[in-house]
Amino acid sequence: MTRTDPTDVPRPDARLHFGVFFQGVNHWTIWSDPSSGSQIDPASFLRVARTAERGLFDAFFLGDGLRLRESEGGIHELDVAGRPDSITQLSALAAATERIGLVSTSNTTFNEPGDLARRLAGLDLLSEGRAGWNVVTTHNAWTGENFRRGGFLDHADRYRRAEEFLAVARAVWNGWAEDSVAGSVEARSWSVPGAVGRVRSRGAQFDVDLTPTLPRSAQGHPVIFQAGDSGDGREFGARNADVIFSAHGTDFDDALAFAEDIRRRLRAAGRAEDALRILPGTEIVIGATEKEAEEKARWVRLSQVTPAVALGIASRLWGIDLSGRDADGPLPAEDPVVARDKGTFGTRWVEDPREVVARWRAKAGANGWSLREAVIELGPQQRGHVGTPAGLAEKFARFVRHGAVDGFNVTPYLVPDGLDDIVELLVPELQERGVYRTSYTGTTLREHLELAPAV
């Protein structure tokens, strides 16, 4: 294999950062395999976190879903259902791990800033500076029904609220000055007198008057992640985030275009180009040879998109109950039903189904695909990289040294064993090429990510 010359690249010293995205919901985690463990059993997520820590990952990352996905008026039974509250789950991990960062996705639409900032600061203190917060605005009006608010804000207002939310959260975290704990028996009070500020903030969304209850952590305050791909989302990330969790990490040109777009927005926001890290989500399938890796990837796809999953996805696209059809047969002859309201939540197609179906028919016809194959090739896909440890290491070195990514948030397709071959086979190849750390050099998540100190 020819190696890229590490001096002939824009960022010769760049290192990859890995997070693990423990999904807990949807069919991409193969729950039907005999080796699969429960997503909720602490033994499962502890094993994943400890494997990631052994592999010197920066972070263990949890998504946020406050309502189960629904389809045809019932819960979406093909998903791995349910996940504990992320801050609660990460607190359990804080006690059982030593170095790895712990990132909670928590939305700004259905929380209050004083309360969430305090809970995240608690996680940051209990983990000794390892907490992160993935700020999302949550696009689903149906999630709001859990809170008797429905879709109370449109897209732009959700981002305005997120901006105000984050400003209040930062004020709460910065309410205690550095070295604000007196900490000696001679001191007249536990905190240095005058060191605890009060937060008063009145804006369009919040009216807050509080005294922050917690001092700063070892990393100051939680690291800010952002996920959301619209123009508003990218602007919000460029202004505020330390890390962007993107969906642009499979194709090199697409990843580079995304990174360059973010760098443009960073400059416009008056921030340095290297002020944040870009970590796309990705699946990684490893084999001893390219052929073996491809065969394994095929097995992964067929295990993820079972006949029932294929029919479920197709039913939602067509707007017709296709559960009795043959997934390995041709695409349904019917036209999709466009206007329908059967209580399909979190699983709805965004594009016009007639256009999608026309595209599927053309592609399936040209390639001789069954319905299931069409779903595998064209349906909502888990995007990823497939190859040998050495081949993947070369590829990832190229991505990071050209500034297309700063690393990946890896989604294991098997829990709890799905990271084992990444840690045992891929990490050593990356280390050998000088694009991956050989030990943790810091103790906080901010240090792992090579970020500037918190302000």
Ligand SMILES: Cc1cc2nc3c(=O)[nH]c(=O)nc-3n(C[C@H](O)[C@H](O)[C@H](O)COP(=O)(O)O)c2cc1C
């Ligand atoms: C890679 C990625 C992961 C996301 N994960 C979550 C999540 O776990 N929970 C959630 O409520 N929203 C999640 N979102 C949704 C966004 O945060 C945001 O709420 C929504 O996409 C609307 O923003 P946008 O239009 O800017 O994409 C994710 C988005 C992306 C791109």
